[in-house]
Amino acid sequence: MARQIKCITKLPNHQDRHRRIQAVGGDGFYDSEDAAIANVKRDANYYWVxxxxxxxxxxxxxxDGREYLKTQNDRFLPDNLLSLPECR
Structure with missing residues (x-):
C-alpha cells in the first residue's frame, strides 16, 4: 500500500539537513520519522512524493550513523521532501 507524502513536520531546530524531519503526513496518515523509516524498511515502495x-x-x-528519509535521485530537486509544506 503506497502512501503519498503531502506534508512534513520539521524539527524546531532544523539546521542540519540530515535531521530536519520529525514526521510525514498525507491523506489519512501522519507518521513519525521513526515509524516512517520502519515502514520503508519493511516495504521500499511504502511512500512516494x-x-x-x-x-x-x-x-x-x-x-554519521543516523538514518533519515530522503527521496530517490530524480535529477530534479535535491530535497523533494523538504520542499513539501508543513503539516497542519
Whole structure:
C-alpha cells in the first residue's frame, strides 16, 4: 500500500539537513520519522512524493550513523521532501 507524502513536520531546530524531519503526513496518515523509516524498511515502495508533476519513491539514507528519509535521485530537486509544506 503506497502512501503519498503531502506534508512534513520539521524539527524546531532544523539546521542540519540530515535531521530536519520529525514526521510525514498525507491523506489519512501522519507518521513519525521513526515509524516512517520502519515502514520503508519493511516495504521500499511504502511512500512516494510528487513534486512539480514528478513522482519519486522515499528511501532511507544514513549520515554519521543516523538514518533519515530522503527521496530517490530524480535529477530534479535535491530535497523533494523538504520542499513539501508543513503539516497542519
Amino acid at each position: 510528487v513534486e512539480q508533476g514528478k513522482s519519486v519513491w522515499v528511501k532511507i539514507a544514513k549520515h
